[in-house]
Amino acid sequence: MSQSVHLLTPSNLAVPKHNTSFLSTFNRRLPVTTTTSTTAVYVFPKLSIRAASSDREPFVIVTDNGTSSLGLQPPTSQPDHALSSSIEVDAVTEAELRENGFRSTRRTKLICTIGPATSGFEQLESLAVGGMNVARINMCHGTREWHREVIQRVRKLNEEKGYAVAIMMDTEGSEIHMGDFGGASSAKAEDDEIWTFSVRAFGSTLPERTINVNYDGFAEDVKVGDELLVDGGMVRFEVVEKLGPDVKCRCTDPGLLLPRANLTFWRDGSLVRERNAMLPTISSKDWLDIDFGIAEGVDFIAVSFVKSAEVINHLKSYIAARSRDSDIAVIAKIESIDSLKNLEEIILASDGAMVARGDLGAQIPLEQVPAAQHRIVQVCRQLNKPVIVASQLLESMIEYPTPTRAEVADVSEAVRQRADALMLSGESAMGQFPEKSLAVLRSVSLRIERWWREEKHHEAMELPGVGSSFSDSISEELCISAAKMANNLGVDALFVYTKTGHMASLLSRCRPDCPIFAFTNTTSVRRRLNLQWGLIPFRVSFSDDMESNLNKTFSLLKARNLIKSGDLVIAVSDILQSIQVMNVP
Ligand SMILES: Nc1ncnc2c1ncn2[C@@H]1O[C@H](COP(=O)(O)OP(=O)(O)O)[C@@H](O)[C@H]1O
Ligand SMILES: C=C(OP(=O)(O)O)C(=O)O
Ligand SMILES: [K+]
Ligand SMILES: [Mg+2]
Structure with missing residues (x-):
């Protein structure tokens, strides 16, 4: 039923398949809910779903996708490690997965800047329902107290309603700008x-x-x-x-x-x-905002007016020293002449980049912005970093309920370039039609993605090695091969089991035709993967027995009607460095 390729390297030979301390600890500590020969699904209060199977090892799966009517939180009396058999699902993606079949899920991720038009709980919820993957707060505006409330509302939304919206904090930076107008809005x-x-x-x-x-x-x-x-x-x-x-x-x-x-x-x-x-890239006010972001546990910090890799390295070591988990990703905003000059080194140092066309267009002639966008998107893909296209995508929708044809063409171009994410600024922060703007991004993304996929317009991109070790090279080759096989065989989905998220991003970099179900075991990695093209992130505690991982993933996903018997899947794992091809039993 399953055909597989295993690459045996010194590192994975060193890990006996059924006898690691990780697995035995795992087995000892994790209780398994009642098991029979079939998968059992129990609905708990607080919208929680637990599933258990007859297989030996316990298994945890917590996803980012789903409907609000079903499973969110493990029962509060359970310790964290006892998440073993619960499944958390985000309302929106599960609905999308079910409605359109998972092959048609949106690959392009969407970011909304939160401002006065969208800071209320219900407005934030509408954006989450509309497909917002990341909420951005811009420290240029508003007070820290105001931003804290927004963060808390997003968190409440995630916890109570089962979304998995990540938070991006954008620094003010110290370029020259005007002050406020003493009360007047303009x-x-x-x-x-x-x-x-x-x-x-x-x-x-x-x-x-x-x-x-x-x-x-x-x-x-x-x-x-x-x-x-x-x-x-x-x-x-x-x-x-x-x-x-x-x-x-x-x-x-x-x-x-x-x-x-x-x-x-x-x-x-x-x-x-x-x-x-x-002027320093990070001003003294920015450092205070960064401390605030670390304390509030934001997922991404976007640094305005980056000039060199040095400031990114500096911020990354600051975050590592300050935050316990050091899991805040640093995004370099490319919006100055210097950032274009030092593009490669800046992107290499960062965890992602933003094509910040607003300020970029004020620093270089406007007609050079599209070429700069193209280059930044390409370099990010080559270097395996997520890239966001931002500013004025639907500018006219600040005032009007429908976009201009030119704006739709601009959004289409960013989707066609296969940027990881698109961002709304004024449209969602202070415009009259935030939800409609998001709906336009969503429908244009879906349409263009499908069109290019079906017409096979995408050219393959030569992807250079990005890792430093032999093991990294194996992972990269595996992902390139798996993505190619997935396209050639027309499989329904790629599954990737990854602890750090790296293997998932390597697959995303290949921009395969099918969606990528990314299983990882930490919440922060899962939220980060929210920004990457084509990934459907799940949280899961998996063992290093791939056969068992797969069986249990299949059971849980089948129980939620997310996959069905007969679906063809290719699974990749960074535990065993393997590729397996199989039909869902
Ligand atoms: N937290 C906020 N409080 C008040 N207004 C905001 C806030 N965030 C954004 N805005 C408004 O939305 C507009 C667009 O947001 P954005 O593009 O992030 O900022 P900017 O225009 O400064 O680059 C801002 O010019 C501002 O008028
Ligand atoms: C996204 C941008 O930055 P900000 O909105 O913070 O000016 C931009 O300049 O395009
Ligand atoms: K900013
Ligand atoms: Mg800017």
């Missing part, structure tokens, strides 16, 4: 008006037509005649006079000024980067 700058940009502290009441600038060196760095761009050109000014801390500017392109909008200044057609280029 201000209109008209043609030819003279506005004052000042580094003075005004308190809460700003004089009329005055803008606070956060960077002390601003008045010294600009010159009369410089062009001042708000948000990459949404509003434009020309510097006409300097008066100590005040810079008088004439509005040349009128428009709406939004609080904390980014400012760049240009001289003779080039971006001016004077002393502000020396």
